[in-house]
Amino acid sequence: xxxQGWLQIMLFAAIIVALxxxxxxxxxxxxxxxxxxxxxxxxxxxxxxxxxxxVDPAREQIWPAYAVSLLVFNLVGILALYTILRLQALLPxxxxxxxxxxxxxxxxxxxxxTTNTSWQAYGGETTLSYLSQMAGITVQSFLSCAVGIxxxxxxxxxxxxxxxxxxxxxxxxLTRITLYLLLPVAIPVALFxxxxxxxxxxxxxxxxxxxxxxxxxxxxxxxxxxxxxxLLSGDGGGFFNANSAHPFENPTAVTGIVEMLLIFLIGAALxxxxxxxxxxxxxxxxxxxxxxxxxxxxxxxLYGAESAGNPAFAGLGVDQVAGVAQSGGNLEGKEVRxxxxxxxxxxxxxxxxxxxxxxAMHDSFTPLGGLVLLANxxxxxxxxxxxxxxxxxxxxxxxxxxxxxxxxxxRTPEYLGKKITADEMKMTMLALLCVPAMILGAAAVACVLPxxxxxxxxxxxxxxxxxxxxxxxxxxxxxxxFAGLSVNTPFYNLLLALAMFVGRFMVIVPVLCIAGTLAAxxxxxxxxxxxxxxxxxxxxxxxxxxxxxxxxxxxPALVLGPVAEHVAMIAGTTY
Amino acid sequence: xxxxxxxxxxxxxxxxxxxxVHACDTLTAAQGSEHIQ
Numbered sequence: 001x002x003x004q005g006w007l008q009i010m011l012f013a014a015i016i017v018a019l020x021x022x023x024x025x026x027x028x029x030x031x032x033x034x035x036x037x038x039x040x041x042x043x044x045x046x047x048x049x050x051x052x053x054x055v056d057p058a059r060e061q062i063w064p065a066y067a068v069s070l071l072v073f074n075l076v077g078i079l080a081l082y083t084i085l086r087l088q089a090l091l092p093x094x095x096x097x098x099x100x101x102x103x104x105x106x107x108x109x110x111x112x113x114t115t116n117t118s119w120q121a122y123g124g125e126t127t128l129s130y131l132s133q134m135a136g137i138t139v140q141s142f143l144s145c146a147v148g149i150x151x152x153x154x155x156x157x158x159x160x161x162x163x164x165x166x167x168x169x170x171x172x173x174l175t176r177i178t179l180y181l182l183l184p185v186a187i188p189v190a191l192f193x194x195x196x197x198x199x200x201x202x203x204x205x206x207x208x209x210x211x212x213x214x215x216x217x218x219x220x221x222x223x224x225x226x227x228x229x230x231l232l233s234g235d236g237g238g239f240f241n242a243n244s245a246h247p248f249e250n251p252t253a254v255t256g257i258v259e260m261l262l263i264f265l266i267g268a269a270l271x272x273x274x275x276x277x278x279x280x281x282x283x284x285x286x287x288x289x290x291x292x293x294x295x296x297x298x299x300x301x302l303y304g305a306e307s308a309g310n311p312a313f314a315g316l317g318v319d320q321v322a323g324v325a326q327s328g329g330n331l332e333g334k335e336v337r338x339x340x341x342x343x344x345x346x347x348x349x350x351x352x353x354x355x356x357x358x359x360a361m362h363d364s365f366t367p368l369g370g371l372v373l374l375a376n377x378x379x380x381x382x383x384x385x386x387x388x389x390x391x392x393x394x395x396x397x398x399x400x401x402x403x404x405x406x407x408x409x410x411r412t413p414e415y416l417g418k419k420i421t422a423d424e425m426k427m428t429m430l431a432l433l434c435v436p437a438m439i440l441g442a443a444a445v446a447c448v449l450p451x452x453x454x455x456x457x458x459x460x461x462x463x464x465x466x467x468x469x470x471x472x473x474x475x476x477x478x479x480x481x482f483a484g485l486s487v488n489t490p491f492y493n494l495l496l497a498l499a500m501f502v503g504r505f506m507v508i509v510p511v512l513c514i515a516g517t518l519a520a521x522x523x524x525x526x527x528x529x530x531x532x533x534x535x536x537x538x539x540x541x542x543x544x545x546x547x548x549x550x551x552x553x554x555x556p557a558l559v560l561g562p563v564a565e566h567v568a569m570i571a572g573t574t575y
Numbered sequence: 576x577x578x579x580x581x582x583x584x585x586x587x588x589x590x591x592x593x594x595x596v597h598a599c600d601t602l603t604a605a606q607g608s609e610h611i612q
Contacts, residue, residue: 104581
């Protein structure tokens with residue numbers, strides 16, 4: 001580890017902490033329609049969109065109507081993206097004559113971006129036209145992000161409201177979040193990225209002669225406009241196959257830190273929005289503190305493992321010590337300009353959130369490093385998580401925590417004055433269990449079928465980690481790839497599409513149901529037996545519950561993969 | 576042909592999701608305000 005590495009980690013953390021409160025305040029005003037500077041200027045556009053869609057913004061929805069609106073909207077999104085991909089060879093803005101996308105890959109990609117996963121079984125620069133990137137991928141990045149935030153806001157309303165049958169209007173939430181939150185951030189930051197060197201052009205790929213006289217193709221396109229939303233939305237789908245390791249997607253030291261900030265910004269700020277909407281900001285800080293604690297543990301473990309490198313190299317005389325010439329440690333699969341420090345920070349940020357953008361090859365991380373990346377996703381991505389999905393995931397664990405505390409003292413659990421009953425606990429369990437069931441079930445199927453094993457490029461525990469990572473990334477709607485697994489086959493495209501579908505919608509529906517049942521309840525006054533949830537004691541309980549639930553669920557699978565590989569590495573065997 | 580098959584699969588998945596909404600609604604409505612304790 002180097003002091004420069006820790007300095008950028010502390011700088012990153014300080015900026016996030018500084019931005020949580022102002023952005024949390026802004027998001028609250030946006031979703032409540034309380035008239036921000038941006039909102040006052042764009043209101044005519046908002047109302048025009050409602051008129052066009054036939055939506056009455058004053059009419060709120062009960063939770064099933066909210067959920068059905070969301071599902072129908074996403075079905076249309078999948079169909080639209082699928083159609084664009086299947087017809088891209090016939091559509092305009094295809095200067096490099098990209099061929100039509102195969103049906104299974106098109107479905108996988110359409111589900112992937114509609115569910116805010118951005119799992120990519122293709123290389124963007126060799127597969128997609130500019131129209132597919134702009135009207136397909138980028139549009140869905142905006143919309144899937146807005147959907148996630150809308151669900152989180154609906155759940156917050158469930159806690160904040162008293163004896164109300166409704167949880168908001170999906171179409172209004174979707175419109176306001178896109179118009180007043182995502183676009184006002186995305187447009188200036190895209191211009192900033194373009195200024196830093198990220199291409200934004202509709203011209204075809206360039207060709208250049210190398211110093212050796214060979215001809216080289218330089219892929220380019222409307223990158224900046226997609227780059228910004230891939231990060232801000234928690235989507236993570238790169239314009240290029242190398243994602244944020246590509247110098248055209250992440251050209252400078254400044255863009256490196258801005259990209260990581262964009263990934264965490266909304267997810268972290270939503271904790272403050274939560275506190276404001278339930279009229280007790282301490283509740284939001286408790287959730288933020290739990291996220292920060294888990295993030296710090298993961299980052300320190302990962303950075304330590306990557307800095308230590310591979311002990312087998314010591315016998316070969318390979319220098320792994322940090323010095324003037326190198327950042328030391330395990331540099332395989334990492335950009336030299338980022339080093340171990342920023343690669344470790346970026347990898348932790350991208351898996352703790354649901355983003356999935358990468359600036360290093362996760363397959364080349366040490367076994368312990370890979371374990372941290374897997375664990376971040378397996379903990380239901382509540383360590384900030386995706387915009388919205390991280391917060392509602394954390395609130396599900398908060399319900400489990402108060403439920404366990406209630407069982408211990410023999411009282412009906414309460415959270416924020418709402419009695420937590422069998423209804424909420426059943427829905428919480430549904431939401432929390434469907435993701436592990438999907439990950440472990442699908443990984444098990446792929447492990448035993450020849451068509452699944454055919455995709456592996458590494459043997460032993462590392463091969464198992466590749467397979468486990470793929471399904472974890474898909475079901476947790478992360479989208480980052482461990483690499484090393486050939487997934488562009490009908491088997492993987494369809495099974496991973498199913499994992500993404502289940503990991504997104506089978507979680508969102510019970511979350512909205514909880515929002516509906518909570519909103520209908522009255523608030524009971526706190527008594528001497530009420531568990532205080534606004535202090536460090538509850539933060540500790542929450543972190544403990546998350547670690548125990550995640551640990552019990554996934555420990556056997558992690559032992560078979562990264563833990564076994566780590567032990568083998570110490571014994572001198574690598575895979 | 577494959578497109579049609581995949582679209583049928585997609586429609587089936589959303590039909591299950593809609594049924595899931597109904598099941599969750601029925602489950603919580605049937606329980607009413609039952610408390611754990």
